[in-house]
Amino acid sequence: MDEALDFQETIDKWLRVVYSNQYRLMSRLYPQAIQPLTIEQLREGPLGQDLARLAALARGEVREAKERVLEAIDSVLQILFWPPAAEDYTVPRSFWETDLGRMISMAKFRAYEPTELVSIGSAAQQLGVTRPTIYRWMDDRTLGYVRDEMSGRTFVVRADVENLRRSMETMGSEA
Structure with a gap:
């Protein structure tokens, strides 16, 4: 092995x-x-x-x-x-660079189908915000995310993006 x-x-x-x-x-x-x-x-x-x-x-x-x-x-x-x-x-973000953080990332990434994930750039575009806002929402767990340890890319959970977008649209229509 x-x-x-x-x-x-x-x-x-x-x-x-x-x-x-x-x-x-x-x-x-x-x-x-x-x-x-x-x-x-x-x-x-x-x-x-x-x-x-x-x-x-x-x-x-x-x-x-x-x-x-x-x-x-x-x-x-x-x-x-x-x-x-x-x-x-x-x-802490630094945890994901540890051996345990990488192991957990790999397990989490394998739990999702590729269609259930979107890139950070795509999530930012869909929500009409900047990439740093997406990272902040990832850190505070507003948006779930996974890291593909093989490619080094991070993806956001599509359902979380769609739920947040609906929530933002509802809040916008109430204003």
Whole structure:
């Protein structure tokens, strides 16, 4: 297997990151509740299972319903980026340049059919806005997007563009 697409080292690294953070929090909340876990146990847990599924999807070994893929991705991103007491989470753009970010991108890209995606330029044109506005809407999750790691291109989810366009037209007609 292509070593770059194995992802096990990446998965293990991120499981350890999440576990060390959880361990730190639990040691401050209730140290007696902490049970040391092995990497094998972490792999068997829900996060480990989600990451393993996303790796298999990224490699193209399996296909799942898009909704299930997006649900698994959102679950992982929430664990990584949703701070305590916050109302929502934000994924830093730099995350998508990490090994895990690239793996998740590949899994997400494979969940969509090509007809379900549009280029950033096309999305900007359809919505009558600039490309930086599209990027801002991608960052704040107004528009869903996927990155094709093979070509390096980013695409916007067509249904999100159409929904936002309808919403903007409705708001414009109410003004």
